[in-house]
Amino acid sequence: MNLKFVLSEVSTGLRKNLSMVVSVILVTFVSLTFVGTAGLLQMQINTMKNYWYDKAQVAIYLCTNTSPDTVCPQGEASPDVQKTIAAKLEGATLKPFIKKYYFENHQQAYQTFQQQFKGNVVAKYVQPAQLNETFWISLNNPNQSAVITESFSGVTGVEQVKDQRTYLDQIFSILNIASLAAVGIAVLMLFSATLLVSTTIRLSAVMRRREIGIMRLVGASNFYIRLPFVIEGVVAGLIGAALAGGAVFAIVQYFVQGYLVNQLPLTSFVGLGDAATILPLLIGAGVVLTAIASNQAIRRYLKV
Amino acid sequence: MISISNVTKSYPSAPRAALDGVSLEIEKGEFVFLVGASGSGKSSLMRLILREDVPSGGEIFVLGQNLVGLPNRRVPLFRRQLGVVFQDFRLLPNKTAAQNVAFSLEVIGKSAGFIAEAVPDVLRRVGLEHKANSLPSELSGGEQQRIALARAIVNNPAILLADEPTGNLDPKTSEEIMALLERINLAGTTVIMATHDRGIVDRLKKRVVELKDGVIVRDEKGAGYGVQR
Numbered sequence: 290m291n292l293k294f295v296l297s298e299v300s301t302g303l304r305k306n307l308s309m310v311v312s313v314i315l316v317t318f319v320s321l322t323f324v325g326t327a328g329l330l331q332m333q334i335n336t337m338k339n340y341w342y343d344k345a346q347v348a349i350y351l352c353t354n355t356s357p358d359t360v361c362p363q364g365e366a367s368p369d370v371q372k373t374i375a376a377k378l379e380g381a382t383l384k385p386f387i388k389k390y391y392f393e394n395h396q397q398a399y400q401t402f403q404q405q406f407k408g409n410v411v412a413k414y415v416q417p418a419q420l421n422e423t424f425w426i427s428l429n430n431p432n433q434s435a436v437i438t439e440s441f442s443g444v445t446g447v448e449q450v451k452d453q454r455t456y457l458d459q460i461f462s463i464l465n466i467a468s469l470a471a472v473g474i475a476v477l478m479l480f481s482a483t484l485l486v487s488t489t490i491r492l493s494a495v496m497r498r499r500e501i502g503i504m505r506l507v508g509a510s511n512f513y514i515r516l517p518f519v520i521e522g523v524v525a526g527l528i529g530a531a532l533a534g535g536a537v538f539a540i541v542q543y544f545v546q547g548y549l550v551n552q553l554p555l556t557s558f559v560g561l562g563d564a565a566t567i568l569p570l571l572i573g574a575g576v577v578l579t580a581i582a583s584n585q586a587i588r589r590y591l592k593v
Numbered sequence: 594m595i596s597i598s599n600v601t602k603s604y605p606s607a608p609r610a611a612l613d614g615v616s617l618e619i620e621k622g623e624f625v626f627l628v629g630a631s632g633s634g635k636s637s638l639m640r641l642i643l644r645e646d647v648p649s650g651g652e653i654f655v656l657g658q659n660l661v662g663l664p665n666r667r668v669p670l671f672r673r674q675l676g677v678v679f680q681d682f683r684l685l686p687n688k689t690a691a692q693n694v695a696f697s698l699e700v701i702g703k704s705a706g707f708i709a710e711a712v713p714d715v716l717r718r719v720g721l722e723h724k725a726n727s728l729p730s731e732l733s734g735g736e737q738q739r740i741a742l743a744r745a746i747v748n749n750p751a752i753l754l755a756d757e758p759t760g761n762l763d764p765k766t767s768e769e770i771m772a773l774l775e776r777i778n779l780a781g782t783t784v785i786m787a788t789h790d791r792g793i794v795d796r797l798k799k800r801v802v803e804l805k806d807g808v809i810v811r812d813e814k815g816a817g818y819g820v821q822r
């Protein structure tokens with residue numbers, strides 16, 4: 290194996306074919322950036338799930354005077370309702386499921402609300418009596434919220450039983466759709482990237498058909514004839530993947546850590562460590578795809 | 594060395610077979626002229642011997658290999674035992690004479706050390722050591738063909754195939770090429786040369802195999818080009 294010779298063939302190929310090579314680099318770059326972004330989104334979803342699912346509680350909202358008549362015909366829940374529920378939560382059936390619970394009366398709910406909506410106009414107009422008295426329940430296993438929901442839905446004086454995770458699931462499904470969209474775009478672009486690699490390699494082969502003809506005549510092995518073309522494709526793919534990796538790092542550093550973290554201080558976000566996990570995947574995908582595409586292209590070209 | 598029996602070659606696009614029931618034995622060290630009108634099948638036969646093509650029927654054995662059954666991946670190793678030159682030289686225009694010869698060794702994985710010795714050696718054998726650094730465009734036709742010959746023999750092939758090597762050259766230059774081919778033959782390489790050149794064939798008095806419409810019509814030792822048709 291004469292490495293120096295192979296490398297000089299590769300560099301000739303890359304230089305002669307520069308504009309095509311640049312377009313391969315760019316398409317690989319953009320498509321792998323989409324792949325990386327989709328990966329980041331999935332990691333973000335997981336980070337948020339870990340963070341929020343533990344904190345998510347099941348809420349039993351008691352009726353107020355402003356609750357709809359259909360669920361709360363008798364208006365404000367009586368103190369008896371509160372006692373019954375507390376007793377049931379302490380009872381032998383439910384107690385094993387519950388880590389801890391607390392009761393929030395109108396006044397406490399009002400204070401929490403004022404805090405959450407500080408500066409918002411609704412904070413001015415809301416009255417303590419309009420806010421539900423609520424049992425906040427943390428479960429030992431957050432997946433078992435159905436136990437609470439089934440025990441208290443439809444009970445007199447209870448307006449609604451709500452697992453907070455259902456709110457989170459909505460957010461996560463939106464993020465999931467976004468990452469699927471990114472994957473979809475990435476797949477399309479990767480497909481065009483492989484087509485572009487094929488065209489580029491074939492063009493490169495046409496430009497070197499004299500050399501190829503001589504190589505075959507003097508008995509160069511097929512591996513040796515193909516190798517410079519495959520390396521040529523892989524080099525382009527590698528550069529594209531490296532650029533995509535850089536873009537993913539930049540997104541994490543400047544957009545997520547530099548901007549989102551300040552905008553949404555209560556949420557935990559993906560960091561550079563996560564970007565570092567994605568990098569080898571991008572490089573691997575770039576190399577493998579371009580290697581396969583260029584190998585197939587040169588095989589098909591040499592067959593005819 | 595070369596054993597061809599009842600070989601037929603037809604191309605899908607052509608109505609008539611290019612070779613039709615050709616049988617031929619060539620021994621080690623022979624010098625064979627393949628003559629016949631244009632289109633008689635000389636190049637087709639050469640391509641079969643080089644395993645650039647496979648026959649439609651019949652058998653070909655070259656250097657102990659059955660070329661009909663030879664798998665594609667074994668073809669490169671087989672070809673390293675053969676050298677080829679053509680009428681149009683087929684040199685790489687952007688490489689010097691020495692680089693053209695070196696290229697054929699590089700691509701079969703020879704070491705830099707081997708190449709550094711073999712290239713000047715073979716250029717001396719063809720008498721062009723002083724043109725080592727010239728580009729093909731700076732060489733005459735005869736010189737280009739000598740470089741092509743150097744490339745063909747640098748790996749010491751058992752067989753040299755020459756398809757009308759003097760077809761583009763004037764008579765005097767052709768003589769030089771023929772002298773070189775004879776020397777290569779004397780050094781032990783079997784030479785098969787396709788040609789139209791009556792003068793050359795008549796003068797060298799070698800074995801002559803004449804093709805006509807894909808059929809061997811004459812196979813004669815120490816012969817001339819034959820009757821004018």
Ligand SMILES: Nc1ncnc2c1ncn2[C@@H]1O[C@H](COP(=O)(O)OP(=O)(O)O)[C@@H](O)[C@H]1O
Pocket residue numbers: 604605606607610611629630631632633634635636637638
């Ligand atoms: N690749 C090909 N496809 C179709 N026909 C071909 C091909 N090569 C040669 N032929 C035909 O085969 C016949 C023999 O051609 P060739 O072997 O080139 O003869 P020569 O070398 O003696 O001039 C001719 O009729 C030619 O047209």
Ligand SMILES: [Mg+2]
Pocket residue numbers: 635636637756
């Ligand atoms: Mg011919």
